[in-house]
Amino acid sequence: MTRLLLATRNEKKLVELRRILEAADVTGVEVIGLADVPPFPEAPETGATFEDNALAKAVDAARATGLPAVADDSGIAVDALNGMPGVLSARWSGKHGDDQANLDLLLGQLADVPDERRGGAFVAAAALVLPDGSETVVRGEWRGTIIREARGRNGFGYDPIFVPEGETRTSAELSAEEKDADSHRGRALRKLLPELRKLAG
Amino acid sequence: MTRLLLATRNEKKLVELRRILEAADVTGVEVIGLADVPPFPEAPETGATFEDNALAKAVDAARATGLPAVADDSGIAVDALNGMPGVLSARWSGKHGDDQANLDLLLGQLADVPDERRGGAFVAAAALVLPDGSETVVRGEWRGTIIREARGRNGFGYDPIFVPEGETRTSAELSAEEKDADSHRGRALRKLLPELRKLAG
Numbered sequence: 001m002t003r004l005l006l007a008t009r010n011e012k013k014l015v016e017l018r019r020i021l022e023a024a025d026v027t028g029v030e031v032i033g034l035a036d037v038p039p040f041p042e043a044p045e046t047g048a049t050f051e052d053n054a055l056a057k058a059v060d061a062a063r064a065t066g067l068p069a070v071a072d073d074s075g076i077a078v079d080a081l082n083g084m085p086g087v088l089s090a091r092w093s094g095k096h097g098d099d100q101a102n103l104d105l106l107l108g109q110l111a112d113v114p115d116e117r118r119g120g121a122f123v124a125a126a127a128l129v130l131p132d133g134s135e136t137v138v139r140g141e142w143r144g145t146i147i148r149e150a151r152g153r154n155g156f157g158y159d160p161i162f163v164p165e166g167e168t169r170t171s172a173e174l175s176a177e178e179k180d181a182d183s184h185r186g187r188a189l190r191k192l193l194p195e196l197r198k199l200a201g
Numbered sequence: 202m203t204r205l206l207l208a209t210r211n212e213k214k215l216v217e218l219r220r221i222l223e224a225a226d227v228t229g230v231e232v233i234g235l236a237d238v239p240p241f242p243e244a245p246e247t248g249a250t251f252e253d254n255a256l257a258k259a260v261d262a263a264r265a266t267g268l269p270a271v272a273d274d275s276g277i278a279v280d281a282l283n284g285m286p287g288v289l290s291a292r293w294s295g296k297h298g299d300d301q302a303n304l305d306l307l308l309g310q311l312a313d314v315p316d317e318r319r320g321g322a323f324v325a326a327a328a329l330v331l332p333d334g335s336e337t338v339v340r341g342e343w344r345g346t347i348i349r350e351a352r353g354r355n356g357f358g359y360d361p362i363f364v365p366e367g368e369t370r371t372s373a374e375l376s377a378e379e380k381d382a383d384s385h386r387g388r389a390l391r392k393l394l395p396e397l398r399k400l401a402g
Contacts, residue, residue: 046313048281080249082283094309105306108295112247 001030002199007061007071009034016180017070017189024193028200032067040064050074050087050125051137058127059135066131068199070192074124074185076158078106078146080113086123089157099157103150107161110146118146122162122171126188128195136195140187144171155179202231203400208262208272210235217381218271218390225394229401233268241265251275251288251326252338259328260336267332269400271393275325275386277359279307279347281314287324290358300358304351308362311347319347323363323372327389329396337396341388345372356380 006017014033021029043060047053050073057071075089085092085106093101110118122142129135143165150160152172159172164182171179180186207218215234222230244261248254251274258272276290286293286307294302311319323343330336344366351361353373360373365383372380381387 044313046315048318081285081289082287084282084285086283088282088310091313092310094306094312105295109289109293111295112245112292114247117249 001028003030003032003067004196004199005037005061005065005067005069006031006033007057007069013072013185016185019180020186020189020193021196024190024197026193026197026200029196034061037065037067045073045087047073047087050123051127051139053087054125054127055129055135055137058129062129062131062133068128068130070126070128070189072124072126072185072188074122074188076106076120076162077123078110078118078120080110080117080120103158103161106146106158107148107150110148120144120146120162122158122184124184124188126185126192128192130199136192138188138191140184140189140191142171142182142184142187202229204231204233204268205397205400206238206262206266206268206270207232207234208258208270214273214386217386220381221387221390221394222397225391225398227394227398227401230397235262238266238268246274246288248274248288251324252328252340254288255326255328256330256336256338259330263330263332263334269329269331271327271329271390273325273327273386273389275323275389277307277321277347277363278324279311279319279321281311281318281321304359304362307347307359308349308351311349321345321347321363323359323385325385325389327386327393329393331400337393339389339392341385341390341392343372343383343385343388 006014014031018031043056045053053073054071058069061069075086077083077086090096093105124140127137145163147161147163152160152170155172160170162171207215215232219232244257246254254274255272259270262270276287278284278287291297294306325341328338346364348362348364353361353371356373361371363372
């Protein structure tokens with residue numbers, strides 16, 4: 001078994017990557033998280049792009065552990081805000097991690113923006129860094145519309161105000177399985193499959 | 202005397218335009234404001250650009266009064282926010298016109314953004330619409346840096362956290378005269394001088 005470090009403490013992300021590998025018949029890779037390795041100093045996420053942040057996290061994790069490492073960074077890019085909140089999605093309201101404040105602020109900023117200009121996308125970058133230092137960085141996008149009132153209790157972050165293209169439900173009204181099948185993170189991680197398959201081999 | 206309507210209720214803006222005309226030796230134009238004409242319905246500022254908003258205001262004012270009309274729209278465009286707050290500058294915190302909340306939010310969003318990525322610009326668009334329907338739209342920009350703590354008591358909006366290029370003071374520490382000489386609004390309005398000169402003649 002090749003151990004692959006996913007640079008996260010989020011158990012749901014570990015399960016998601018394991019499920020994606022299994023669905024693609026990639027066997028022989030054991031996905032572990034930051035809780036499974038000795039602690040190391042983690043750099044703050046202050047890059048200008050999702051790709052910068054994902055790569056920096058994966059590089060740190062691979063260097064600190066000697067393991068192949070995957071990391072991701074994601075957020076919402078709103079057309080009427082020129083692609084912001086973007087890398088600042090988690091701290092859009094000025095403090096980090098207050099989902100409700102971030103969502104309320106975004107709705108307030110967009111209050112006067114007409115329906116035809118409320119497009120946007122969830123965006124995720126995923127990076128894979130191997131022990132030999134080689135790097136792969138990919139991006140997944142999930143286009144949709146920012147609605148005017150939150151709906152749904154699944155997911156997190158901006159899920160309750162995002163209706164994916166082709167859907168009438170918000171991403172907070174989709175099941176975890178439905179969301180995984182289409183989501184920005186799922187799309188990005190699946191783009192890493194060719195490289196991850198080599199690891200297994 | 203040709204009357205020129207500046208579509209504003211802000212007495213400081215009227216004084217500013219009068220001073221710019223006087224400095225350019227444009228005589229024979231009397232600048233009046235919205236308080237000097239019968240009320241007419243004003244469209245909300247929901248355009249995607251400063252130019253859209255300035256032009257919409259000037260068109261409304263010229264149509265309603267039959268006078269040549271000037272209007273402006275302005276805000277701050279921060280590089281690390283892909284040019285936002287932009288047209289949403291006055292309602293960045295989600296409610297309209299709370300300067301302190303808008304400024305505090307911007308500082309919070311930029312807290313982790315390093316010094317070398319804190320550039321930005323004050324931007325103003327100004328539009329002139331003549332009774333014959335002809336339109337001129339111009340833009341003025343004032344580049345600078347977004348600092349980390351507010352300084353100064355002059356001006357309004359984001360002035361206390363903006364240090365113009367070539368300055369060590371914030372634009373809230375400049376005198377009104379110093380600010381006018383360089384500011385985005387002054388630059389935009391002066392670009393209208395050739396057209397305004399024709400009005401006088």
